[in-house]
Amino acid sequence: MPLIQYLSRILFDFGAVAGLAGEIDRLGMTRPLLATDEGVAEAGILQRVLDAVRPHDPVVYDGTTENPTEQSLLDCMELWRGRGCDGVIALGGGSPIDLAKAVALLASHGGELADYNVKTAGMEAIGPVAPQIAIPTAAGTGAEVGRACVMTLLDGRKSAAVSLNMVADAVICDPELTLSLPPRLTAATGIDALSHGVETYCSTWVNPPAAAIARDAAARAARWLPVAVAEGQNREARWEMMMAALMGGMCLQKSLGAAHAMANPLGELHLHHGTLIGILLPHVLWFNEAHAGEAIAELGEAMGAGKVPLGDFVSNLVARIGLPDRLGSLGVKGDQLPEIAARAAEDHLSASNPRPASAEDYLGLLKRAL
C-alpha cells in the first residue's frame, strides 16, 4: 500500500479503505463519529465503509449539508457527547471534511466555533485536536489534506478556523469510492483539482516543492479528467484523478489566484464551486498571460496544450467535459457583478495572482464570463 507522508499520512490505492480499521486503532479511537452526507449514504459508499471497518461500529451522522453549517456541528457534538465518541471520521467531499475538523476542534477545546475564527483569534488559539481521519469520495477539493474549516454560523455569517493542528491524522484515498460518481460531478469536482495545480503554479508565492507538485497535478488532471468523465469505470483514470486532487490539495500552501478570488464570493450565491472555477479559469489565464508567461508556458507544455494558448486549452477542456462556460447559465445576473468584483479584489487569494487585479479588472473578467 503506497504510503505518502508529508504533513499528512495518506494511504492511497484501490482498496485503501481496508486500512481504515488499522488507522482507527493506531489513533486510539474506540468510538468514532463518522460524518457524511445523504448522497454518500444513498450511493452505498457509507455501507461499504461500515463493512470495511468492522468490528468497529462508528456512530453515523449523515446530515452534512453542501455548505456545512453550525447546526450540523451542534448535532454532531450532541452525538459525540451522548454516545461517548473519541475521534471523528469524515467521509465525503469538502463539507464533511470541514465539519469533522470543527468537531475535532470543539471536542478538544470546548467553546463555540466563532471563538476560533482565524480573523479574530488567529491560528495560535488552536492546539492539538481530537483524532481525525478523512476519506474523500470525490476527486476535487483536496480538502483531505487541508488545515482549514469554513462553516456557516447560526447567524448566517461564515467563519474559518485554520491550524496545522487540524490537519487530519490519517487520510484514506480509495479511488474505488469514486467509480460511481456521475459524469457531471466528476467533471465539476475534477476541474477544481486541475485549477489548484494551475493557480498555485502561477501564484506569486515562492515554494518550489509546491510548484513541482502543482505542475504534476495540472498535467495529470488535464490528461485524465476527460477520460474519467467519459468512462466512469476506468480505474486508471479514477486513480489518476484522485491523485491529481490530492496533489492539488498539497500544493495549496503556495496560495491561489484570481479564479478562486472570484469563486469565493460567487460561491455564497450557493453555486457549485467547481462549476464556477471551470467558467472562470480560462478568463483568468487569458488575463494573466502577459504577466505569467513563463509559468503558463511551462504549464502548457506539462498539460499537453501544444501551441494552443493555455486559456483556450482549458476552455476547450471545460467544454469537452460538458461543463457550462457562462455564469449566466447558472442564474448569475449582471447587476450582481459589481459587488462580486469588489469582494474578489478584497479576497486574500487575489493578492497572490501573478497579475495585480483591481475591482475594475474583476468586473471586466466577470462580464466576459457572464
Next chain:
Amino acid sequence: MPLIQYLSRILFDFGAVAGLAGEIDRLGMTRPLLATDEGVAEAGILQRVLDAVRPHDPVVYDGTTENPTEQSLLDCMELWRGRGCDGVIALGGGSPIDLAKAVALLASHGGELADYNVKTAGMEAIGPVAPQIAIPTAAGTGAEVGRACVMTLLDGRKSAAVSLNMVADAVICDPELTLSLPPRLTAATGIDALSHGVETYCSTWVNPPAAAIARDAAARAARWLPVAVAEGQNREARWEMMMAALMGGMCLQKSLGAAHAMANPLGELHLHHGTLIGILLPHVLWFNEAHAGEAIAELGEAMGAGKVPLGDFVSNLVARIGLPDRLGSLGVKGDQLPEIAARAAEDHLSASNPRPASAEDYLGLLKRAL
C-alpha cells in the same frame, strides 16, 4: 520570507538565519545547545550564526566528526546537563544534523542510543523529542528534513534511529552560508542532491508528490551545480542548489536505488559519500536504462540531456565539476569489491532499484567503476 511547510517548517532565503532567534523563541528554548564542527567554526559561519541569534547565547559544541560518533553524543549530553540546555540546534552538514537528533532523543527519552536502534526497537520506541532546529551549511544531503540519525557506537557498530518525531521542528536554509564553500566540496555535496532526485524518481515505490519534487530537484541541480562550482559567489546558483538539496531530502520517502545501496558499504571505508555517488551514479543509470526507460527519458528531458543518454550526461557532468570517476582513485582495491557487492545486494535501498540487482550485478558495476 518564503515558508515551506510539509512535514518540516522551513525558512528559506538569503538572510534566513535572521529568523533563528524567532524560531528559538517559538519553540520555547531558553538555553539551546548548538552542535557543529571545526570546519564550520573555522569558516566563520558559526560566528555569523552566533551574531544573528543574539541575545540568545547557545552553548557550543564544535567537536562533531565526519561520521558522528557516540562519543560526541556523550560529550553533548554532558554539556546539555551541565549547562541546563533545553533544545538543540544543528549547524553543518549531515553529521551535526544527525548528532542533534540523537541529543534531542536522549535528552527526552534517556537511555543509550543503541536502545533506539530501528532494527531492534522499531520506530515506535520514539515519542516526541526535545526541540530541534537544523541549519545546513552545504547543499547536499537534505538531512535537514530527515527523520533518521545514523551514528557509530563506542564499540564501532553503526546504529540508526528513525522516527517522524525526530524531524527537526524548524529548518533554516540560508544560501548565504554556502557562498564560501570551496568548489570541490560544492561539487561533492551537490552531486548527492542531484542523485537524490534521480534515484528517487526511478525508484519502484509509488509516491507521485515525491516524484514531482524529485524530478524538479534533479533538473535544478543539473542546471545549477556546474554554475555553483565554477562561480562560488553566484548567489542565484547557491540559492538554487540549496533548494535542490532540500527537495532532494523531501523526496527521500520514495526510497533510493543501487547507487546508494553501493555507497552505503563503501562509505564505511571512510570515503566521501557524494564523491562515491558521483562515480557510481552513471554506472547505475546505464545498468537501469532498459528497466526504467520511461522514467530515465523523463528525467533526461527535465535535466536538459537532449539526445545524450542520461548515464553519459551525468558522467559528463561529474567530469565537468571536477569530481573523480574511478573508485580506484579513492584507494579502493579490486579485492574489496566482492564484499561490497554482497553488502550492496543486502542493503534495503537495493530493493527499490528499478532493475533487480544481485551481488553479481553489483560486482560487475563496481568493477566497471573501479
